[in-house]
Amino acid sequence: MGTADGDGLREFYSAQQPRLVGVVSLLTGSRAEAEDIVQEAFVRLVPRWGKVSRYDAPEAWVRLVAVRLAANRHRDRSRLTGLFHRLPREQAAPDPAEAYGGDLEQALAGLPMPTRQVVVLYYVCDLSVAQVADTLGIAEGTVKSRLARGREALGAALRSDDHA
Structure with a gap:
């Protein structure tokens, strides 16, 4: 990668990284995990920068990689959670859903990952x-059906917190 390519990649990273971390934070419910995922997406971009930089919307490529990485982590974590549910109750970790609060990030975290992806990509x-x-x-x-389900679930979750 030449100096010009390196400078372009640095500028792209500086411009896109904060917003992408915010988006992925909404998908994962964790800023630290979002930072890791976004970092991994940019690591995957480096060897492809010469090609991706010529795309009409190179940020879409990085966003797609980050969204897929978040989905993969969620799927892996779900498998692990399934294994923990097989443990006797006294050995199992507490269910994160029991600690549900009332803000939007927590409401988003309560959505299934496919619905959450659609809601975040559409609205955020x-x-x-x-x-x-x-x-x-x-x-x-x-997409439309997931948006409808997501709006309904978010509305119900946020309304129930207002009355709690």
Whole structure:
């Protein structure tokens, strides 16, 4: 990578990293985990920067990688949680859902990962239904139904906290 490429990558990283960490934080519920995921996405970008930098929206490539990494971690964690649920109750870790509070990040964390991805990409990243569908490799109808379920679940969760 030449000096110009390196400078361009540094500028791109400086411009995109904070926003992407914010987006991924909403997906994971953890800023520290989001920082790790975003860092990994940028590490994967480095050898591809020459090609990705010529894309119309190189930030979409990094965002897609980060969203997929977050989904993979969530899936791996879900498998691990399933194993813990098989332990006798006194050995199992406390269920994070029992500690549910009332803010938006916690409400998002209560959504299934596929629904959470759609909600965050649509509302936080301001992507269209078609762009969300393309990013996640799903049908536009699936995006719409997940958005509807996400809005309903978030509304119920946030309303119940207002009355608690």
